[in-house]
Amino acid sequence: MTHRILILGGTTEARQLAGKLAAGYSVMLSLAGRTESPVTQGVPVRSGGFGGADGLAAYLKETSIELLIDATHPYAARISANAAQAARMAGVPIVALRRPGWEPVEGDRWMQVYTTGDAVQALGPAPRRVFLALGRQEVAAFEAAPQHHYLIRSVDPVEPKLAVPDATYLLARGPFREAEEHTLLQRHGIDIVVSKNSGGAATYGKIAAARALGLDVVMVRRPALPEIPSAATVDQLADMVDHLVEPAAERGV
Numbered sequence: 137m138t139h140r141i142l143i144l145g146g147t148t149e150a151r152q153l154a155g156k157l158a159a160g161y162s163v164m165l166s167l168a169g170r171t172e173s174p175v176t177q178g179v180p181v182r183s184g185g186f187g188g189a190d191g192l193a194a195y196l197k198e199t200s201i202e203l204l205i206d207a208t209h210p211y212a213a214r215i216s217a218n219a220a221q222a223a224r225m226a227g228v229p230i231v232a233l234r235r236p237g238w239e240p241v242e243g244d245r246w247m248q249v250y251t252t253g254d255a256v257q258a259l260g261p262a263p264r265r266v267f268l269a270l271g272r273q274e275v276a277a278f279e280a281a282p283q284h285h286y287l288i289r290s291v292d293p294v295e296p297k298l299a300v301p302d303a304t305y306l307l308a309r310g311p312f313r314e315a316e317e318h319t320l321l322q323r324h325g326i327d328i329v330v331s332k333n334s335g336g337a338a339t340y341g342k343i344a345a346a347r348a349l350g351l352d353v354v355m356v357r358r359p360a361l362p363e364i365p366s367a368a369t370v371d372q373l374a375d376m377v378d379h380l381v382e383p384a385a386e387r388g389v
């Protein structure tokens with residue numbers, strides 16, 4: 137029997153990692169089931185929550201998982217906390233794929249805040265033209281500031297729509313290149329961008345474009361995550377896995 141690895145995903149890297157590891161290991165990719173049509177993974181996928189840390193610990197035992205990989209998004213703090221706790225409870229080793237955050241560089245006009253609520257406040261009282269590059273779950277907080285114009289981009293439709301008089305909705309899935317983001321920001325006359333510090337190249341285009349255009353960026357800081365062994369890239373994590381568990385071929389199975 138090959139090793140059973142459970143990857144908690146929902147990110148591009150998780151998908152890439154699953155594809156890479158599937159060559160040598162038995163891999164299951166787990167998704168929260170929020171996105172209506174997730175990109176095809178090419179590896180077995182299960183979908184939906186486990187029912188907290190207890191539920192995940194039970195799943196790890198029932199399916200004889202030998203390694204848990206937390207490759208969720210850096211802002212998915214609950215599942216990461218549950219994963220660390222469940223791994224402890226089930227006695228299963230855990231490693232994380234932690235994409236480094238972006239750092240401000242010369243020319244950036246970032247205001248760093250801790251929560252989406254703080255981001256709403258950071259827009260100030262005067263009406264502004266705001267690009268919300270946030271998940272559909274976070275944008276509801278901006279109803280508290282209906283004086284602004286909002287351009288809202290999400291993978292799935294924002295339902296219900298925001299109770300604000302002036303909002304435009306865009307459906308799109310990254311990656312987004314700087315040149316396209318530059319055009320988008322200009323076309324909509326945006327003067328401030330609200331973003332998570334997702335890290336990676338796929339969504340950095342809007343940050344680079346905001347810098348080039350001299351626009352303000354409200355950057356929502358990352359939540360605290362459990363301290364577990366981690367790697368910054370798919371390749372580094374795949375190397376870690378090779379040291380933690382032997383591929384099937386080398387075990388003669």
Ligand code: NAP
Pocket residue numbers: 144145146147166167168170183184185186187188189191192207208209211212213214215216218271332
């Ligand atoms: P979250 O608040 O940390 O998790 C909420 C609950 O969703 C978890 O307690 C768990 O339910 C379930 N869940 C989350 N990820 C799961 C997974 N990979 N497999 C099975 N169940 C999962 O997460 P979130 O911020 O809502 O994000 C949901 C998913 O979208 C994550 O997989 C994440 O990687 C992805 N994502 C999130 C963001 C973001 O900005 N937050 C951005 C891009 C992608 P139970 O407690 O019932 O197990």
